[in-house]
Every structure is written in C-alpha cells, then in structure tokens.
Amino acid sequence: MKKLFKAILPFALAATMFAGCAGGGNQESASGTTESGTTEASGETIKIGTIYAMSGDKAAIGENILRGIDFAVEEINSQGGVNGRMLEVVRGDHAGDAATGKSEAERLITQEHVDVMMGCHMSTVTEVVAQVCQQYGVPMITAISTLDKLSDEEHKAYDYFFRLCPLNSVYVEDMLKYLKDSSQQTGEEIKTVAIFTDKAAIGQELIRCVNLFAADYGLEVVGEVDYSGGAADLSAQVLALKQMNPDAILCDSYVSDATLFINTLKEQNYKPKMIVAKANGFTDPSFITNLGSAANGVASVVEFNSDLTNGSEINKEFKDKFGVDMNGHSAESYTVVWLFKAAIEKAGSTDGEAVKKALSELVIDGAFEGGRNIVLPYSKIDFEDEYDLAGSKHYRDNTSASVAIAQIQDGAWKTVWPFEFSSAKIQFPAPLE
Amino acid sequence: MDVLLQAIVNGILLGGFYALMGMGQNIIFGVMKIVNFCHGEMLMVGMYLTYMLYTYAGIDPYLALPLVAIIMFLLGAVIQHTLITPSLKTKSFTNLLFLTVGLGLLLSNGALVLFGSDYKSIRTSYSQTNIMLGPVSVALPKLISFLVLIVVTIALFTFLKYSTTGKQIRAVSQNPVGAEVCGINVRRIYLLTYGLGVALAGIAGCLLTQFYSIYPTAGASFGFRALIVVVVGGLGSIPGAFFAGILLGLLEQMSALFISPSYSDMIVFITFIVILVVRQLLIMRRK
Numbered sequence: 001m002k003k004l005f006k007a008i009l010p011f012a013l014a015a016t017m018f019a020g021c022a023g024g025g026n027q028e029s030a031s032g033t034t035e036s037g038t039t040e041a042s043g044e045t046i047k048i049g050t051i052y053a054m055s056g057d058k059a060a061i062g063e064n065i066l067r068g069i070d071f072a073v074e075e076i077n078s079q080g081g082v083n084g085r086m087l088e089v090v091r092g093d094h095a096g097d098a099a100t101g102k103s104e105a106e107r108l109i110t111q112e113h114v115d116v117m118m119g120c121h122m123s124t125v126t127e128v129v130a131q132v133c134q135q136y137g138v139p140m141i142t143a144i145s146t147l148d149k150l151s152d153e154e155h156k157a158y159d160y161f162f163r164l165c166p167l168n169s170v171y172v173e174d175m176l177k178y179l180k181d182s183s184q185q186t187g188e189e190i191k192t193v194a195i196f197t198d199k200a201a202i203g204q205e206l207i208r209c210v211n212l213f214a215a216d217y218g219l220e221v222v223g224e225v226d227y228s229g230g231a232a233d234l235s236a237q238v239l240a241l242k243q244m245n246p247d248a249i250l251c252d253s254y255v256s257d258a259t260l261f262i263n264t265l266k267e268q269n270y271k272p273k274m275i276v277a278k279a280n281g282f283t284d285p286s287f288i289t290n291l292g293s294a295a296n297g298v299a300s301v302v303e304f305n306s307d308l309t310n311g312s313e314i315n316k317e318f319k320d321k322f323g324v325d326m327n328g329h330s331a332e333s334y335t336v337v338w339l340f341k342a343a344i345e346k347a348g349s350t351d352g353e354a355v356k357k358a359l360s361e362l363v364i365d366g367a368f369e370g371g372r373n374i375v376l377p378y379s380k381i382d383f384e385d386e387y388d389l390a391g392s393k394h395y396r397d398n399t400s401a402s403v404a405i406a407q408i409q410d411g412a413w414k415t416v417w418p419f420e421f422s423s424a425k426i427q428f429p430a431p432l433e
Numbered sequence: 434m435d436v437l438l439q440a441i442v443n444g445i446l447l448g449g450f451y452a453l454m455g456m457g458q459n460i461i462f463g464v465m466k467i468v469n470f471c472h473g474e475m476l477m478v479g480m481y482l483t484y485m486l487y488t489y490a491g492i493d494p495y496l497a498l499p500l501v502a503i504i505m506f507l508l509g510a511v512i513q514h515t516l517i518t519p520s521l522k523t524k525s526f527t528n529l530l531f532l533t534v535g536l537g538l539l540l541s542n543g544a545l546v547l548f549g550s551d552y553k554s555i556r557t558s559y560s561q562t563n564i565m566l567g568p569v570s571v572a573l574p575k576l577i578s579f580l581v582l583i584v585v586t587i588a589l590f591t592f593l594k595y596s597t598t599g600k601q602i603r604a605v606s607q608n609p610v611g612a613e614v615c616g617i618n619v620r621r622i623y624l625l626t627y628g629l630g631v632a633l634a635g636i637a638g639c640l641l642t643q644f645y646s647i648y649p650t651a652g653a654s655f656g657f658r659a660l661i662v663v664v665v666g667g668l669g670s671i672p673g674a675f676f677a678g679i680l681l682g683l684l685e686q687m688s689a690l691f692i693s694p695s696y697s698d699m700i701v702f703i704t705f706i707v708i709l710v711v712r713q714l715l716i717m718r719r720k
Binding site: 259292 | 436440443450561563565571572644645653655658689693694695697698
C-alpha cells in the first residue's frame with residue numbers, strides 16, 4: 001500500500017502543479033481584457049468593475065450589457081466626468097460560472113482596485129460576487145439579476161449590495177396589474193386567468209407567483225396547464241385551455257414551445273382574447289419571424305422597448321452607435337452607471353462606505369442630474385432599506401421598479417403599459433392573424 | 434362531444450408522425466436487430482434539408498419530399514456502409530449502441546455549428562390554413578402529412594410483401610445465415626434497409642417543417658417515441674408500427690383530455706412499461 005502511495009505521489013504532485021500553472025495562465029489572459037473607457041483621463045480615474053459573461057454561450061447577453069455601460073460612461077466622460085474625474089470600465093468575465101465570477105471579483109478588487117462593482121447576468125454568479133464585494137467593502141449594484149432571494153432575509157447583512165431591476169415576483173405582479181388596468185382601454189374586465197407553462201422551474205415559479213398575487217387583483221386562476229419542454233405536440237394542452245375558456249392566458253415558455261403554442265391555437269381554432277407572456281421565448285427575435293402575422297396580439301413583459309416614452313430618444317443614439325436596438329439589459333446597465341455617478345457626487349468621494357451610504361439615501365425622481373429622464377418604464381429610483389413583499393422581508397431593492405408590457409402589433413413590439421409610458425393602444429381581443 | 438372528436442382527430446394526426454418514425458426504426462430493427470439511437474437526429478437532418486431546399490432553392494416542402502427521401506436514403510446507405518457494417522462484424526451490441534448514440538450527438542452538434550441554435554421555420558402560403566370538418570378543425574399541412582403517411586405505409590407494405598427485394602429483406606430479417614446460403618447479398622440488403630429507415634425519418638422531418646420549429650434537438654421527443662412504437666407494434670412489423678403509432682398518439686390525447694395534460698407523458702410511459710411486463714409474462718407462460 002505504502003509502495004503504491006509512493007508511486008502515485010509524484011504524479012499527483014505534478015498534476016497539482018500543472019493545474020496551478022494553468023490557473024495562473026488563465027488569470028493573466030483575463031487581466032489582459034482590461035480596457036479603459038476613456039483615453040483622455042485627467043488625474044486618477046474612477047474605476048467601475050463589471051462582471052459579465054464575455055465568453056461562452058452567454059457572451060451575447062454580456063455584450064449587450066456592456067454596450068449600455070460603455071454608452072453611459074462615454075456620456076458622462078464627455079460632460080467632464082464625476083467630480084472632475086473620468087470613469088473607467090474594468091471588465092471581468094465570469095463566462096457563466098460562479099467560481100470564475102468569484103475569482104474575477106477578487107481580481108478586480110485586489111489588483112485593479114475598482115471603486116464600485118456592477119454585475120452580474122446570472123443570479124447565482126451575482127450572489128457570490130456580492131459576497132466578495134461585502135467582504136472588501138465595495139458598493140455593488142445589480143442591473144439585471146431578478147432572483148427574489150438575492151435580497152431576502154438570508155442576505156440582509158449584505159449592505160453593500162443594491163438591486164435596480166424588478167424582482168421575479170414583481171414581473172408577475174406587473175402582468176396581473178396590466179390585466180386589471182387593461183379594462184380602462186378595452187372596456188372589458190379580466191376576471192379569470194389560466195396559466196400555460198413549462199413543467200420546469202420557470203413554470204413552477206410563474207404558477208407560484210400568480211397564485212401569490214391573483215387575489216389582490218381580483219383574478220381567479222381557473223387552471224394550470226403544463227407540458228414538458230421541447231414538446232412534440234401541444235394540441236392537448238390547447239384543448240384543455242379552450243375548455244377552461246379563461247379571459248386571459250399567462251405563459252412562460254422557451255421559444256420552440258412558444259411558437260408551437262401559437263401555431264396550435266390557430267390549428268385548434270381557439271382565439272384567447274388575451275395572452276400575456278413572461279418574456280423568455282416569446283420575446284426571442286425568431287418568435288415573430290417564425291410566426292409572422294399569427295403572433296399579432298401576443299403581449300409580453302419587457303424591461304425596455306424602443307418606443308417607450310423616455311426610451312425612444314436614447315434608443316436612436318444607441319442604434320446609431322452600435323447598430324442594434326437598446327434592449328432591457330443595456331438600458332438597465334446604462335442606468336446603473338448613472339446611479340453610481342449620482343452616488344459618488346453625493347458622497348463627494350469614492351470611499352466604499354461613503355458611496356454605500358449615499359446609495360441608500362439616494363432618490364432619483366424623474367431625471368438624473370445633468371442627464372436624461374430615467375429611460376426605463378418607471379420614474380423613480382429609491383433603494384428601500386427594508387420592505388415587505390408578499391409576506392416576506394426584502395432589503396435594498398429599488399421598490400419603484402416596474403416592467404412594461406408590450407404587444408406585437410403588425411409584426412413589431414409596441415409598448416402598451418404602463419399607460420403613461422406608452423403611445424400604442426392595447427389591441428383587444430388579440431387578433432392572432 | 435366536439436372536444437372529444439377534436440381530441441381523437443388530433444391524436445390520429447399526431448400518431449401518424451409517431452407511426453412514420455416507428456416504421457423507419459422498425460424496419461432497421463427488424464432486419465439488423467440493432468436499435469438506431471440516432472433516429473430522432475435523422476428526422477432533424479431531414480428538417481434542415483427541407484429548410485435549405487426551401488430557402489436556397491425555393492422548392493416547396495411537399496415537392497422537396499421525394500428529393501429529401503432520396504438524399505436521406507443515400508446518407509443512410511453511406512453511414513451503413515462506412516460505419517455500421519464494419520461494426521456489425523464485432524457482434525457487439527454495446528459497440529453499435531455507442532456508434533448510433535455518438536452519431537446522433539455528432540449530427541445534433543454538427544447542426545448547432547452549421548445553423549446555430551436559433552429556431553427556424555418554413556412558412557408557405559398554406560402552412561397556416563385550417564379546414565373545418567364539421568365541428569373539427571384540422572390544419573391543412575397535418576392532413577396532407579397524414580395522407581402521405583398512408584401512401585408510404587401502403588407502398589412499403591406492398592414493397593416488402595410482393596417485390597423480390599422486399600422478399601429478400603424479409604428473408605434476411607427472418608434468418609440472415611439462411612438468406613446468405615440462398616444467395617442473397619446480405620450486405621446489400623443491410624445497406625438498403627438502413628437507407629430506407631433513414632429515408633422514412635427524413636420524410637417525417639420534411640412533413641413536420643410546416644408546423645414545427647427547426648432546431649438541432651428537434652428530433653429528440655419524436656425519436657424516443659419511435660422506440661415505444663417499435664416495441665408495442667411488434668418487431669419488424671410495418672402494419673404493427675402503423676397502428677401502434679396511431680394508438681400512441683390517441684393515448685396521449687385521451688389521457689390529456691380525461692385526466693390532465695400534465696400527466697399525459699407519464700401515462701404513456703406507464704402504459705409502455707405495463708405492455709412490456711405483460712408481454713414478457715405471456716411469453717414465459719407460453720414456454
């Protein structure tokens with residue numbers, strides 16, 4: 001036995017050394033991705049650390065987020081920066097992995113000495129990065145992590161972590177708010193809803209949240225119809241919905257199922273009056289391309305849409321610069337950069353503790369000082385130290401955050417709710433042709 | 434009542450696809466005694482082939498059908514010749530299992546590289562047309578697909594029953610050694626059978642394109658059901674596969690209607706297991 005151990009030991013040692021080298025190599029190449037947001041920096045720059053996926057299958061999402069950040073940084077720097085100092089973006093790449101996110105956060109803080117942190121796209125990564133930021137006292141805002149539990153009781157002590165975007169359950173609550181408000185335009189009250197969704201976690205979450213809030217909005221849930229993702233056929237599900245005959249259908253599906261669902265509705269000769277989706281497959285660009293006019297009338301939650309009252313102007317400039325429309329992710333991350341600017345100006349320094357305090361006291365009402373109106377579908381940003389959401393306590397979320405509802409009209413997404421941020425009217429009943 | 438009628442029609446039309454997939458799988462299994470685990474991926478290849486013919490050459494999916502069938506037949510024959518025949522010699526079931534599973538992975542990942550992960554579809558002027566048959570609504574492409582299925586089934590049945598090659602295929606399926614002794618070129622028959630099976634999957638893929646999204650893993654749920662069809666319908670039997678496919682489609686729809694759509698998958702698989710166990714018991718008693 002001892003002999004065997006002796007024989008193996010050198011190999012094991014060599015293997016660990018090799019692994020160590022490989023890790024070191026990775027880190028070096030990662031530091032190489034550092035980019036300065038500006039070239040004409042005067043004095044010491046203020047460093048904003050970002051941790052998003054820049055490689056792997058989530059890279060496209062990271063790219064959109066970073067576009068929003070770059071756009072804001074350029075705007076702010078061209079106005080003379082923050083307290084006379086230029087902003088600089090230091091990029092970290094979590095590649096969709098929590099462990100990588102953690103080491104990137106440590107690198108940005110200890111080696112690059114970033115002053116504030118932004119991230120991440122995936123809630124699991126956000127959670128570990130928030131831990132690191134807490135440990136080093138670096139203020140962090142997440143622009144787009146929606147998982148409810150990031151701000152729950154368990155995370156009460158993470159007082160350097162703030163969230164701009166609405167929570168998952170707020171998304172669903174807004175869907176229900178929309179159903180209730182829609183009668184103002186359609187003249188027809190929505191009383192019953194059915195849920196159509198995937199058997200997987202996304203579907204269970206939708207069902208949970210709808211049941212949580214339905215009673216508050218005077219809605220009765222008449223049925224839940226689910227299916228296994230990547231379904232071969234959905235006609236049984238559609239027939240079940242047809243029998244329930246709800247006033248509105250709420251859904252969350254991946255794109256192949258979403259497309260099949262709308263096709264099957266037509267095939268089974270069933271036209272629900274209202275379909276509201278929780279984004280996902282329904283807002284995938286191929287959804288409209290593949291369905292054509294059959295998609296008309298489908299509504300979905302969106303964080304941002306190019307025809308939002310406060311968003312159309314910035315979208316135009318953004319599109320000129322990057323060649324693509326601003327999306328929810330880029331709009332939210334754009335806003336976070338401006339938030340940091342406001343907080344650092346209020347604090348008068350980049351000291352972590354001071355910025356944290358400024359953030360928790362900060363209230364943006366309507367417009368940023370020296371900047372635009374809030375480009376998202378709400379008009380106030382205020383991080384609530386402690387509040388109650390459906391019976392559980394949450395901390396440091398922007399409680400004024402809300403989503404918008406957009407509807408496909410003539411093959412394009414048109415914002416229809418909240419009414420004060422939209423110009424298009426709800427098409428009711430949904431034509432689906 | 435209307436709902437019941439509608440569900441029955443839905444079940445039969447859906448079952449048609451399962452039948453088509455099952456027949457392809459069944460003919461391969463019946464003759465070579467191998468399970469073609471990449472059958473679902475072959476369906477996906479058929480879908481992409483139809484998609485390319487439609488987008489780049491402007492060929493209507495139904496006109497492309499014979500072309501797709503021929504190309505898929507050739508693809509199957511090449512795979513059989515270069516990969517499966519050499520592997521058959523090893524007489525190892527695991528070898529073939531890994532070969533077909535690996536081939537399936539290769540095909541779906543190949544499609545991912547070539548076409549990306551976004552969802553494509555074919556929309557012709559009639560793909561969203563509906564026909565009302567009394568109280569029942571039927572999508573035109575599904576109706577056409579079902580007619581194609583019936584034609585294919587009859588043609589296949591006649592071919593196997595009456596043509597010389599068909600008789601040879603059946604002979605090999607019953608006793609490969611005996612068939613070889615009689616002067617039948619068994620390798621040629623294998624080539625033909627695998628090509629035929631793959632062509633059937635290709636036809637199913639081609640027919641699906643008008644109402645199903647085209648993506649690299651599109652064949653998965655159909656491929657799996659083809660296995661059920663084979664087992665329930667009896668190994669090697671074409672009419673058996675036909676009826677088993679329709680039955681499976683009906684079972685899915687009926688269980689969704691009378692119990693709940695949430696449980697229809699579960700009920701299908703429980704039925705499948707029950708059939709397997711009962712049959713095993715019957716066979717044991719007969720012995």
